[in-house]
Amino acid sequence: MADIGTLNRTAAGFDAVADRVASGPRGRRPRRALSPRNIMLYGTLFVAALYYLLPLYVMVVTSLKGMPEIRMGNIFSPPMEITFEPWVKAWAEACTGLNCDGLSRGFWNSVRILVPSVVVSIAVASVSGYSLANWRFKGSELFFSILIIGAFIPYQVMIYPVVIVLRELGVYGTLTGLVIVHTIFGMPILTLLFRNYFASLPVELFKAARIDGAGFWSIYFRIMLPMALPIFVVAMILQVTGIWNDFLFGVVFTRPDTYPMTVQLNNIVNSVQGVKEYNVNMAATLLTGAVPLIVYFVSGRLFVRGIAAGAVKG
Numbered sequence: 001m002a003d004i005g006t007l008n009r010t011a012a013g014f015d016a017v018a019d020r021v022a023s024g025p026r027g028r029r030p031r032r033a034l035s036p037r038n039i040m041l042y043g044t045l046f047v048a049a050l051y052y053l054l055p056l057y058v059m060v061v062t063s064l065k066g067m068p069e070i071r072m073g074n075i076f077s078p079p080m081e082i083t084f085e086p087w088v089k090a091w092a093e094a095c096t097g098l099n100c101d102g103l104s105r106g107f108w109n110s111v112r113i114l115v116p117s118v119v120v121s122i123a124v125a126s127v128s129g130y131s132l133a134n135w136r137f138k139g140s141e142l143f144f145s146i147l148i149i150g151a152f153i154p155y156q157v158m159i160y161p162v163v164i165v166l167r168e169l170g171v172y173g174t175l176t177g178l179v180i181v182h183t184i185f186g187m188p189i190l191t192l193l194f195r196n197y198f199a200s201l202p203v204e205l206f207k208a209a210r211i212d213g214a215g216f217w218s219i220y221f222r223i224m225l226p227m228a229l230p231i232f233v234v235a236m237i238l239q240v241t242g243i244w245n246d247f248l249f250g251v252v253f254t255r256p257d258t259y260p261m262t263v264q265l266n267n268i269v270n271s272v273q274g275v276k277e278y279n280v281n282m283a284a285t286l287l288t289g290a291v292p293l294i295v296y297f298v299s300g301r302l303f304v305r306g307i308a309a310g311a312v313k314g
Helices: 002-023 036-063 085-092 104-134 140-151 155-169 175-200 203-211 216-227 229-244 248-253 261-269 278-311
Strands: none
Touching: 036 278, 085 278, 104 140, 104 175, 104 216, 104 229, 104 261, 140 175, 155 175, 155 248, 175 229, 175 248, 203 216, 229 278, 248 261, 261 278
16 A cells, blocks of 8 residues: 555656646746846946957057058058067167167066065065964054055155165165065055955964964964965065066166166157157067066966955955
C-alpha cells in the first residue's frame, strides 16, 4: 500500500508540473534588450568612450604619418604609408631645449625619480597607516587629522617654502630633491588609504596575534602585509600616475640636465623654432604616457579590488 501511495503522489507531482508548463511561464517578464533604459545607458557609455578614444586614435595615426601626408589635412584617415621615423626622432633626436637627444634623457630621469619615490612613500605610508589603524598611541588622532589636512593643501601654496628648504639642504635642482618632494607630498593620501584599509580588516586577527605574543613588526609582515596586496597596487598606481605625469614639480625643482620626461615633452611640443612636426609631437606624447598606461592595464583588476576592499571605507 505504501508503494501505491508513493506512486500516486509522484504522479500527482508530475501532473502539477505539466499543468504549470502548459499554462506558460510565470513571474516578471524579462526586460527587452532595446528598452529605453538600455539605449540611454549604452548610448551614454558609447559617447563617453568615443570622447576619450577619438583623440587617442588621432594621436596614433598622426604619429605614423609623414609630414606631407599630414599637410593634406585629413586627420582621421589612416596612414597611407606607415613610418616609425617620428617615433625614432621623438625618442632620440628631437631638441628639448639645449639638448637634442630626444626624450631618452628625460625618460631615465623620470625612472630615477619614480622608483625611489614610489618605494619610500608606499613603505612609510603603509607602516604609518598600520600604526594608526591598529596601534593607537597618545596623539594619534591629532596626527591623523594633520595628515588629512596635509592631503588637501594645494601644492602651489607650498612651492616657495619647499624651494627654500631644499636650497638649505643643498639638494635644490637635483633628482634627490625632487624625490624628497614627491615622497613627502604623496605621504598624506597614501597613509589615509592604508589606514582605512587596515581598519577594515577583521580586528580578531590582530587580537589573536597579540595573544600569541606577536609584536609590531611581526604582525605587520606576517599578517597585515600578505593581506594588503590590493591596497598596495592602488597606492602604486596612484603614485606612478601622479609622479610620472607631474610637470609642476619637475619644472620648478630641477634643472635642464635633470628635467623629467613631461618637462621635455613640453619643450618639444611648444618649441617655436623650425617647422612644426605634428607627427613627432604625437609620438612624443604617446611615449610619455606609455608607462602609466602599461602599469594600469597590468594591474587594473587589483586596483579595482583595492578600491572596493578598503580605500573608500572609514
